[in-house]
Amino acid sequence: MKKITALRSLFLLVLLGALLFRLPLLNLRPMHNDEANQAVKFRDLLEKGEYRYDINDHHGPSLYYLTLPFIWISSGTTFASTSEIALRLVLAIFGAGLILLLLLLKGGLNLEAIVFAGLFTAISPAMVYYSRYYIQEMLLVFFILGVLAAGWRYTQNPSPGWAAATGFFVGMAYATKETCIIAFGAIIGALILVWVSQSKRKDKKTSPDLPSIKHLLLFLGTVILASFLLYSSFFQNIRGILDSVLAFGAYFSRAGEAGIHSHPWYYYLKMLAFSKYGTGPVWSEFLILALGFLGGIAAFCAKSKAGFNFLFIRFISFYTLLTVVIFSLIPYKTPWNLLPFYIGFIVLAGHGAVFIIRAYKNLYFRCAIVLVLALGLLHLGVQSYQANFKFYANPNNPYVYAHTSNDFFRLIKRIHELTPYHPDHNQMLIKVITNSDETWPLPWYLRSFGQVGYWQEVDAAGELSDVPIIISSLDKSKQIQSFLQNNYLSEHYGLRPEVLLALHIKKDLWENFMQKQAVR
Amino acid sequence: MIKKFSLFALTFLTLLLFIQGIGINSQDTKKGEVFLKLKLPKPLFVGTPRNIRSPNLEKITGKMRKPFLVPIGTKILSLGKPVSASDMEPIIGEVEFVTDREKSGEEGYYVEFGPGVQYVQIDLKKTYFLHAILIWHYHSQARVYRDVIVQVSDDPDFITNVKTIFNNDHDNSAGLGIGKEKEYIEVNEGRLINPRGVKARYVRLYSRGNTSNDMNHYVEVEVYGTSKK
Numbered sequence: 001m002k003k004i005t006a007l008r009s010l011f012l013l014v015l016l017g018a019l020l021f022r023l024p025l026l027n028l029r030p031m032h033n034d035e036a037n038q039a040v041k042f043r044d045l046l047e048k049g050e051y052r053y054d055i056n057d058h059h060g061p062s063l064y065y066l067t068l069p070f071i072w073i074s075s076g077t078t079f080a081s082t083s084e085i086a087l088r089l090v091l092a093i094f095g096a097g098l099i100l101l102l103l104l105l106k107g108g109l110n111l112e113a114i115v116f117a118g119l120f121t122a123i124s125p126a127m128v129y130y131s132r133y134y135i136q137e138m139l140l141v142f143f144i145l146g147v148l149a150a151g152w153r154y155t156q157n158p159s160p161g162w163a164a165a166t167g168f169f170v171g172m173a174y175a176t177k178e179t180c181i182i183a184f185g186a187i188i189g190a191l192i193l194v195w196v197s198q199s200k201r202k203d204k205k206t207s208p209d210l211p212s213i214k215h216l217l218l219f220l221g222t223v224i225l226a227s228f229l230l231y232s233s234f235f236q237n238i239r240g241i242l243d244s245v246l247a248f249g250a251y252f253s254r255a256g257e258a259g260i261h262s263h264p265w266y267y268y269l270k271m272l273a274f275s276k277y278g279t280g281p282v283w284s285e286f287l288i289l290a291l292g293f294l295g296g297i298a299a300f301c302a303k304s305k306a307g308f309n310f311l312f313i314r315f316i317s318f319y320t321l322l323t324v325v326i327f328s329l330i331p332y333k334t335p336w337n338l339l340p341f342y343i344g345f346i347v348l349a350g351h352g353a354v355f356i357i358r359a360y361k362n363l364y365f366r367c368a369i370v371l372v373l374a375l376g377l378l379h380l381g382v383q384s385y386q387a388n389f390k391f392y393a394n395p396n397n398p399y400v401y402a403h404t405s406n407d408f409f410r411l412i413k414r415i416h417e418l419t420p421y422h423p424d425h426n427q428m429l430i431k432v433i434t435n436s437d438e439t440w441p442l443p444w445y446l447r448s449f450g451q452v453g454y455w456q457e458v459d460a461a462g463e464l465s466d467v468p469i470i471i472s473s474l475d476k477s478k479q480i481q482s483f484l485q486n487n488y489l490s491e492h493y494g495l496r497p498e499v500l501l502a503l504h505i506k507k508d509l510w511e512n513f514m515q516k517q518a519v520r
Numbered sequence: 521m522i523k524k525f526s527l528f529a530l531t532f533l534t535l536l537l538f539i540q541g542i543g544i545n546s547q548d549t550k551k552g553e554v555f556l557k558l559k560l561p562k563p564l565f566v567g568t569p570r571n572i573r574s575p576n577l578e579k580i581t582g583k584m585r586k587p588f589l590v591p592i593g594t595k596i597l598s599l600g601k602p603v604s605a606s607d608m609e610p611i612i613g614e615v616e617f618v619t620d621r622e623k624s625g626e627e628g629y630y631v632e633f634g635p636g637v638q639y640v641q642i643d644l645k646k647t648y649f650l651h652a653i654l655i656w657h658y659h660s661q662a663r664v665y666r667d668v669i670v671q672v673s674d675d676p677d678f679i680t681n682v683k684t685i686f687n688n689d690h691d692n693s694a695g696l697g698i699g700k701e702k703e704y705i706e707v708n709e710g711r712l713i714n715p716r717g718v719k720a721r722y723v724r725l726y727s728r729g730n731t732s733n734d735m736n737h738y739v740e741v742e743v744y745g746t747s748k749k
Contacts, residue, residue, distance in 0.1 A: 033569050440563070456564070474662075491703065499662075
């Protein structure tokens with residue numbers, strides 16, 4: 001009884017720790033190109049109540065609809081009043097929510113393993129980093145773990161409630177990101193592999209029964225209800241349901257033609273095992289990988305005992321293996337895509353940690369193992385702090401991918417400094433003339449300005465000689481300068497590593513600003 | 521009955537639109553003026569941009585610097601000369617790197633100082649007529665260093681007889697006065713500054729972070745001059 005109370009208390013501490021890593025300083029890191037894209041896509045839903053699924057980009061609708069209540073509570077109904085904190089809070093809550101979902105794995109894992117898995121989820125640098133990132137990935141992981149957990153509960157208690165819950169999580173994962181199809185494929189594959197491996201054994205008592213037709217219909221009903229409601233924008237855009245299926249064509253094509261995001265097959269595993277860039281520190285989540293591997297192997301060497309089910313752990317092992325293989329074979333790779341398989345590693349690592357502690361009967365050996373694990377956890381915690389609060393936008397951090405430089409904040413600060421000195425204030429005209437991949441996250445940061453236009457060619461941007469502020473790509477500066485002559489002052493700011501933006505400020509506005517600065 | 525209801529509904533809708541219209545106008549109006557609402561293009565949505573981690577040694581300008589004329593007898597004065605700095609314990613490297621003539625852009629050839637305004641100072645050991653100063657802050661990546669200020673003096677403490685020969689601190693954020701020179705992008709050929717034959721023994725170079733991070737870097741500084749005018 002005392003042990004259970006201690007484990008429960010520990011679990012609550014783990015949850016608190018997860019929140020401590022996820023909630024503070026959510027506005028510390030500049031918005032990534034993709035985060036800003038998602039935020040601006042959310043704008044129409046917030047301000048007009050409109051959402052249209054985009055077959056080519058932005059992924060599923062769940063992120064936007066789940067963001068709504070957070071914004072209503074924190075910022076109101078205007079996009080200009082929203083903040084990075086309010087947007088990222090959605091993912092931070094769902095990221096910590098993973099730990100609560102782990103509780104549903106009870107019986108599949110014993111309580112100690114659940115606490116360990118929770119601890120790894122709470123402090124893993126990758127899990128924390130993308131829990132503070134306004135893209136779909138953490139939501140997807142949450143719903144995938146929901147499928148695994150509710151599905152597991154259904155096998156233990158085949159009730160209509162768990163059938164519906166499993167369907168709900170499947171539907172929500174589908175409404176989150178197209179790559180859910182990989183996880184679904186891996187889940188089906190893992191079920192088949194467990195069934196095949198079990199069918200060869202004489203002892204088949206532990207195999208769960210097949211679901212009843214009624215439960216199957218209930219499951220399918222909730223899948224359809226959850227996903228169709230969101231894709232159809234609550235029946236405002238029925239076409240969205242068809243588009244969600246047609247989108248797979250675009251995504252399959254993108255996965256094959258990886259282009260600038262093509263990386264070798266070992267990209268994810270190397271990133272997790274060992275990364276070192278420039279003068280930055282060494283990054284490694286090897287502890288989780290190693291314990292996950294051990295936990296998976298252990299499931300094939302032992303029978304169910306002490307509160308865990310070896311069939312469940314085998315299932316998670318197969319799921320993890322299949323998702324690792326599929327994601328690694330797809331040439332298109334971005335670091336956040338590792339999360340759907342990494343959650344499998346984390347669950348297995350929980351089991352692996354308990355397995356290795358119990359494997360040694362000798363007290364000294366056991367203490368030594370516990371000490372090594374504690375040091376490993378401390379190392380993970382330190383890395384998590386560094387990744388999220390120190391190297392949060394530094395390219396030497398492996399989870400930082402084409403990220404906006406901190407210097408970009410200075411560009412925005414300068415525009416806000418100048419705003420009071422223009423008679424139109426935040427209605428002053430701002431012309432952004434940049435290459436397509438150098439525009440973002442400007443639309444997010446300039447959301448409070450009423451007159452901002454975006455062009456990709458100088459000639460298309462019209463008259464420039466009287467525009468108070470022009471932001472341009474560096475390669476367009478020369479052409480712009482010929483229009484501006486000596487009437488503008490130019491400053492340079494970092495957008496991303498190797499990518500600079502020029503800020504051209506009309507001289508009368510600049511002089512007005514400088515005069516007031518001198519008076520102060 | 522239906523006709524009455526339709527009329528009521530129509531009136532209600534018209535009123536609603538009118539009130540909403542007033543609302544929009546009043547929101548946009550300020551002291552009897554209205555903001556000119558231009559129809560401006562929206563930003564195009566694009567995918568995740570390229571992740572760049574490897575150094576880029578290509579030049580940004582695309583053109584080599586034009587040959588620079590100096591008086592006959594001009595020689596390098598800074599090679600191996602003592603260097604001091606606002607922070608004598610750099611984060612990376614040694615202050616001596618500034619005058620060791622190693623100009624490689626790779627790791628291990630630059631000295632890194634912390635954020636804020638920082639300087640390095642070269643003691644030429646003698647007073648010379650200076651004809652060229654070349655600065656390499658960090659040229660493995662396209663970046664701009666802020667508030668680049670170059671001063672020369674006969675006073676090691678830079679209190680008396682201080683001459684500023686380059687200053688691109690246009691907003692006086694370094695606190696040494698407003699400069700008229702423009703910002704520039706670091707390239708592997710370095711930045712050439714013309715001291716116009718100024719006479720000095722000490723050369724001090726300031727900076728205040730850069731567009732990639734808050735740190736201050738020097739790969740090399742070369743000072744050229746003559747002992748006679």
